[in-house]
Amino acid sequence: MRLIVRKSEGLRGAVRVPGDKSISHRALMLGAVAEGETRVSNWLPAGDCQATLRCLQALGVTLEQDDATTLSVQGVGRDGLRPPRKALDCQGSGTTMRLLAGILAGQAFTSTLDGHAGLRRRPMRRIIDPLRRMGADVEGRDGRFPPLQIRGGQLHGVDYHLPVASAQVKSCVLLAGLFAEEPTTVHEPGPARDHTERMLQAMGADLQIDGPAITLTPPAEPLRPLDLQVPGDLSSAAFLLVAGAIVPGARIIIEDVGGNPTRAGLLDVLKAMSAHINIEDRGTSGGEPLIDLAAQYGNLRGAEVDGAGVVRMIDEFPIFAVAATQAEGQTVVSDAQELRVKETDRIAAVATELRRMGAAIEEKPDGFVVRGPVRLKGATVNSYGDHRLAMALAVAGLVAEGETVVEGAEALGDSYPGFVKTLQELGASIANT
Numbered sequence: 001m002r003l004i005v006r007k008s009e010g011l012r013g014a015v016r017v018p019g020d021k022s023i024s025h026r027a028l029m030l031g032a033v034a035e036g037e038t039r040v041s042n043w044l045p046a047g048d049c050q051a052t053l054r055c056l057q058a059l060g061v062t063l064e065q066d067d068a069t070t071l072s073v074q075g076v077g078r079d080g081l082r083p084p085r086k087a088l089d090c091q092g093s094g095t096t097m098r099l100l101a102g103i104l105a106g107q108a109f110t111s112t113l114d115g116h117a118g119l120r121r122r123p124m125r126r127i128i129d130p131l132r133r134m135g136a137d138v139e140g141r142d143g144r145f146p147p148l149q150i151r152g153g154q155l156h157g158v159d160y161h162l163p164v165a166s167a168q169v170k171s172c173v174l175l176a177g178l179f180a181e182e183p184t185t186v187h188e189p190g191p192a193r194d195h196t197e198r199m200l201q202a203m204g205a206d207l208q209i210d211g212p213a214i215t216l217t218p219p220a221e222p223l224r225p226l227d228l229q230v231p232g233d234l235s236s237a238a239f240l241l242v243a244g245a246i247v248p249g250a251r252i253i254i255e256d257v258g259g260n261p262t263r264a265g266l267l268d269v270l271k272a273m274s275a276h277i278n279i280e281d282r283g284t285s286g287g288e289p290l291i292d293l294a295a296q297y298g299n300l301r302g303a304e305v306d307g308a309g310v311v312r313m314i315d316e317f318p319i320f321a322v323a324a325t326q327a328e329g330q331t332v333v334s335d336a337q338e339l340r341v342k343e344t345d346r347i348a349a350v351a352t353e354l355r356r357m358g359a360a361i362e363e364k365p366d367g368f369v370v371r372g373p374v375r376l377k378g379a380t381v382n383s384y385g386d387h388r389l390a391m392a393l394a395v396a397g398l399v400a401e402g403e404t405v406v407e408g409a410e411a412l413g414d415s416y417p418g419f420v421k422t423l424q425e426l427g428a429s430i431a432n433t
Contacts, residue, residue, distance in 0.1 A: 003390070003406040003420065005397030006378075006429040010249035013426045017237045019044040019069065019230035020258045021415050022167070022195050023288065025052050025095045027228055030199055031073035032061040032081070033103060033178065034223035038073040042230040045069055047414045048093035051115075055088040055100060059111075077222055078178060083109040087147060090115040092343060092385075092414065095168055097146060098127050099196075102172035105136035106179020107152040114147035118385060122341055124148060127172045130160050134176055134184075157182030157218075164338070165311045167193035167262075170214070174200070174207075177216040178223075185215040190308040193262045198287040202226060228286040231258030235315045236416045237293060238266050239391045242319045243423070244295025245275040246326040247398050251296045252426060256282060259291035265305075265312025266320060267293075273300045273327055302329035302372065310336045318392035321350045324370035325359045326399065333367035343414075344384040353381040353393055357400055378402030387414040394419070398428055 019042040029052065031038030043049065045068045053063055053071075060082030062074040081103075090096040090113055097113050101124075104111045114120075125144040132138055137151035157180040160173055170186050174196055177184030189212070197214060200207050204224045206217040237254045244252035259281070270277050276296040283290055300323060305313070310333070313320065317339055324331035339346040351363040356379040360371040378400045383390035390411050397404030409432060412419050423430050 001410040002433050003394050003409040004431050004433060005394050005404040005406065007400060008247060008398045008428045011243060011247050011426040011428055012251055014253035014255060015240065015422050015425060016255050017232040017240070017257065017422070018046065018416055018418065020233040021046065021048060021235070022095065022193060023230050023258065024049045025099065026195055026199050027226070027230065028052050028056055028063070028073055029099055029103060029175070030203060030223065031075055031225060032056050032059070033078050034075035034203055034225045035077045036075050036225040038075060038225040039227045040073065040230060041070045041228070043069050043071055044230065044233065044415070046417055047091060048096065051089065051091040051093045052096045052100070055090065055096060058084045058088055075225055078106070081107055084111055087112040087114040090119060092116050092118050094119060094122055097124070097148070098168040098172045099175060101127050101131065101138070101148060101150060102175030104150045105131045105134065105138070105152050105176045106155050110149065110151045112147050112149050118343055120146045122146070126163065126166065126169045130158060130169070130173050131176060133158050133160070134180060136176070155180040157184040159185045161187040162189055165190040165192040165308070167195070171196040174214065174216050178218060180218055183215050183217045185213055188212045188214070190311055191262055192311050193260070195260065195288070199226070202287045226286060231285055231288050231290050232256050233415070234258050234260070234263050238316045238319050239395050239419070240422070241270065241277065241293060241295045242323045243395050243398060245270060245277070245297065245300065246323060248297055251294070254293045257291050257293055259289040262312060265309050266316040269303055269305055269309065269313065269320065270323065273303045273323070274298065275300055300327035302327045302331040304332045306334045314338060315388060318346060318350050318388045319395060321354060321361065321368065321370060322392050322396045325354060325361070325372050325374055325376060325396070327372045329372070331370040331372070334364065335366055337366040343386040344389065346386065346389065349384050349386065349389055350392070353389070354396065356381050357396055357404070376400035378404040380405040380407065383408035383411050385411050387411040387416065391416065391419055394423070394430060
């Protein structure tokens, strides 16, 4: 699929974005190992979450869908999963593979986690090492790449220091800790997403947080099922926020978005860039804060992002780079080498494709430097099969002179299948072919 995008002005309207992908994954997995029925509404029916759903079905979990975004999970408890008959296909979802690995490490059977070519290139050593320390037998290709073969069994607790802040690795270890004989403690070197901790606590798990140390004591009672409304995904809202900030005459409102502070790095950086962003609190859902967001066009200035700030916006750098092309002065991103091992090498891909559109962006080993503002020009660009890059390039096309063609736009289905329709509702000149 290709996107055809033309320069647009005056984007206006109030919209909602799909359910949070991170929370959608976790709701199914934790619902599966609880006892009783977990009800999930505003679930994200995108490719990555569908991969999690199918893997759980292959493990003997019954999931019933009322409609595309509402479903129920019949929890089988911590010991009720069944051996899969073949390798579990995680498609391109690193979240599916890393979090399921933690659950499967505690099962008394052997399983294999695999995925498509892109996922097979993503390193898994950071989950292999702690799971082995907990007593699981985990093997990967060349010792660190998928497919992963996991011979699970009785685990013991660990005191584990994460080498880098990572919500997926932290969650993998904590989920394995549900099946351990002793408490498991994870020490974070910096803040990372805490959706797993919030959901575990909501389900009755004995989880204590003391600064950077998170301790999970294996539950004496089954996890309680949830009735959960998944908040809108802040990472999906990011594309609309930046469109509102850089498209002349735009004013965009995004309702019922997840406002988890561990995910709000882009909001803080956009405010530091003088973006006209308004945030309104809307209460909580399942322990997760809800907010409404409004973005309005205005002049931006360059900013610097490094250290802990990188972790809090790790998925937003493709669209952040687009915002930086329209900002006055220099924008510098460093300490973001993790971007090299996402769905694609996002540092190289973002720099290459935005340069095709005339951006002044310089690739660095751990980030990039953007000098702006520049007048982007339409071009044929490639998503490299990366959903976030496809959406970022589409937003860049909204302020570029001429026509922008985004190749590989079928990747939008991984997180935001309705992206094109949402932009059209706001008045953007965009179509898919």
